[in-house]
Amino acid sequence: xxxxxxxxxxxxxxxxxxxxxxxxxxxxxxxxxxxxxxxxxxxxxxxxxxxxxxxxxxxxxxxxxxxxxxxxxxxxxxxxxxxxxxxxxxxxxxxxxxxxxxxxxxxxxxxxxxxxxxxxxxxxxxxxxxxxxxxxxxxxxxxxxxxxxxxxxxxxxxxxxxxxxxxxxxxxxxxxxxxxxxxxxxxxxxxxxxxxxxxxxxxxxxxxxxxxxxxxxxxxxxxxxxxxxxxxxxxxxxxxxxxxxx
Ligand SMILES: [Zn+2]
Ligand SMILES: [Zn+2]
Numbered sequence: 001x002x003x004x005x006x007x008x009x010x011x012x013x014x015x016x017x018x019x020x021x022x023x024x025x026x027x028x029x030x031x032x033x034x035x036x037x038x039x040x041x042x043x044x045x046x047x048x049x050x051x052x053x054x055x056x057x058x059x060x061x062x063x064x065x066x067x068x069x070x071x072x073x074x075x076x077x078x079x080x081x082x083x084x085x086x087x088x089x090x091x092x093x094x095x096x097x098x099x100x101x102x103x104x105x106x107x108x109x110x111x112x113x114x115x116x117x118x119x120x121x122x123x124x125x126x127x128x129x130x131x132x133x134x135x136x137x138x139x140x141x142x143x144x145x146x147x148x149x150x151x152x153x154x155x156x157x158x159x160x161x162x163x164x165x166x167x168x169x170x171x172x173x174x175x176x177x178x179x180x181x182x183x184x185x186x187x188x189x190x191x192x193x194x195x196x197x198x199x200x201x202x203x204x205x206x207x208x209x210x211x212x213x214x215x216x217x218x219x220x221x222x223x224x225x226x227x228x229x230x231x232x233x234x235x236x237x238x239x240x241x242x243x244x245x246x
Contacts, residue, residue, distance in 0.1 A: 026112055027097050036112045047089035058085040080226045082236045086244035087116035090215050094243055102148050113242050114155035121240040129210035131157050131164035134225055135171050153212045168200040186220035194225045196232035205233035216241040
């Protein structure tokens with residue numbers, strides 16, 4: 001009861017706060033008309049990703065070459081995931097906002113990002129996958145107080161009505177930050193770093209999974225997660241990220 005009242009008071013307070021303070025652009029702080037939105041100039045500076053793109057990895061094509069066309073990389077070396085999609089290019093325009101989200105825990109940014117990811121990942125939701133966030137190691141989660149991938153995953157689950165599971169996939173060991181490492185070094189750094197909890201393997205067996213992360217850089221982290229899920233018997237694993245380095 002007390003919890004309920006507390007939530008009510010908090011919600012009311014928040015609404016009052018929203019009435020007093022007009023909504024601002026989530027990127028530059030300029031006044032905007034709606035909550036959780038960007039102003040027109042920040043919006044146009046961002047590179048949103050969408051078709052035409054490679055049916056497998058989601059890399060944008062310059063021209064529409066037809067339905068299920070694949071890029072050269074996916075033909076030469078088929079990736080471990082089924083399909084990958086990202087909402088945004090990770091570039092000068094998006095970097096600051098994404099880093100702020102990674103380290104700041106701004107809930108309204110999470111809502112905005114999840115909305116974009118629902119759009120770019122639309123075709124991945126059709127087979128009703130179980131949504132799995134890339135886990136953060138405990139010490140890093142303690143330092144940041146939250147796991148940004150789990151925040152996005154829970155918002156995606158809410159928006160799509162799908163289930164999400166933040167417990168089955170876990171870090172098997174602590175890994176140094178991937179920052180500043182090359183592609184091969186990144187792969188070595190996270191090799192074997194993830195595992196599916198033995199008592200939760202049955203949940204993933206034969207399932208279609210959707211792995212969720214914030215930024216897709218070399219793909220090494222996702223690859224290590226996918227290997228762990230495969231080992232647990234997952235049938236197909238797709239990947240959805242907020243942003244992608246192109
Ligand atoms: Zn703006
Ligand atoms: Zn591709």
